Amino acid sequence: MEGVVDGSGAQLVVAELVRVQGLLRQLEAHLSAPCSVELCRGLAAQIVALTDRSIGIATRSFSSASGGGAHFADTAPPMPALTSCTPSPLSDGSDHQPFRTTNAKKRKTTARWTSQVRVSAAGGAEGPADDGHSWRKYGQKDILGAKHPRGYYRCTHRNTQGCTATKQVQRTDDDASLFDVVYVASDSYGLGGAGYGDWRCCDGDLQEVVSALATVTSAPDHAAMDAADFMSYCFDFDPAVYGGIVGTPSFFL
DNA sequence: GCTATTTGACCAGC
DNA sequence: GCTGGTCAAATAGC
Numbered sequence: 001m002e003g004v005v006d007g008s009g010a011q012l013v014v015a016e017l018v019r020v021q022g023l024l025r026q027l028e029a030h031l032s033a034p035c036s037v038e039l040c041r042g043l044a045a046q047i048v049a050l051t052d053r054s055i056g057i058a059t060r061s062f063s064s065a066s067g068g069g070a071h072f073a074d075t076a077p078p079m080p081a082l083t084s085c086t087p088s089p090l091s092d093g094s095d096h097q098p099f100r101t102t103n104a105k106k107r108k109t110t111a112r113w114t115s116q117v118r119v120s121a122a123g124g125a126e127g128p129a130d131d132g133h134s135w136r137k138y139g140q141k142d143i144l145g146a147k148h149p150r151g152y153y154r155c156t157h158r159n160t161q162g163c164t165a166t167k168q169v170q171r172t173d174d175d176a177s178l179f180d181v182v183y184v185a186s187d188s189y190g191l192g193g194a195g196y197g198d199w200r201c202c203d204g205d206l207q208e209v210v211s212a213l214a215t216v217t218s219a220p221d222h223a224a225m226d227a228a229d230f231m232s233y234c235f236d237f238d239p240a241v242y243g244g245i246v247g248t249p250s251f252f253l
Numbered sequence: 254g255c256t257a258t259t260t261g262a263c264c265a266g267c
Numbered sequence: 268g269c270t271g272g273t274c275a276a277a278t279a280g281c
Binding site for chain 1: 269270271272273274275
Binding site: 254258259261263266 | 268269270271272273274275276277278279280281
């Protein structure tokens with residue numbers, strides 16, 4: 001069996017496989033030492049998600065090159081289900097910047113990466129559905145021109161494991177059942193161009209969110225990624241858990 | 254008593 | 268000086 005993969009697709013697949021290899025090594029290390037079941041489970045979930053994505057990327061590459069000798073499309077598994085992601089006002093092609101290096105530094109001088117999504121409240125809850133990570137609220141602020149205050153959350157493991165991720169949650173002005181959630185990662189642990197291998201936070205899911213941000217920024221063909229790829233990278237999106245991300249940001253650097 | 258949340262104050266960037 | 272992000276003391280819930 002043979003196939004032809006276009007260059008960008010091949011690069012993405014290779015990048016994914018490198019990540020899989022790294023995760024497997026982490027898992028192997030944990031298996032030979034005292035290990036949190038949750039941590040190992042998180043690593044396994046990441047490996048599964050990455051392999052799914054690799055297959056999906058390869059499938060699309062083969063499909064796009066169908067006129068040039070692709071042969072895998074009819075046998076490869078489908079892409080992970082991300083079809084619940086629909087366009088939102090956040091990705092309307094305006095100058096909105098859902099994923100960016102933040103130039104406007106405030107206080108912190110380290111580089112920061114943000115990822116913004118719009119999520120719906122779970123059953124009319126006060127806030128967006130639990131995203132599966134551990135957050136602790138540390139502040140709330142009325143924002144000029146906004147009808148609703150913005151809540152500030154940091155990783156629960158900030159003090160114990162040096163996890164520096166934060167997120168901001170704000171109810172949208174036009175629809176009280178929707179929330180804009182901004183995840184923020186800093187490069188305190190070498191995220192800036194150095195990959196994602198220096199995490200000390202044991203919250204596997206959160207670790208993946210932020211490490212994914214760094215991986216995307218350093219991916220060789222990140223510009224070719226679409227919104228589904230982005231969400232897949234950043235959240236391993238599970239609508240059953242997250243309560244429905246109704247908007248996926250356009251990819252931006 | 255411990256942990257999480259609230260909220261006013263403080264600080265830095267513009 | 269204004270605004271947004273963070274700090275930290277006070278408070279609430281378990």
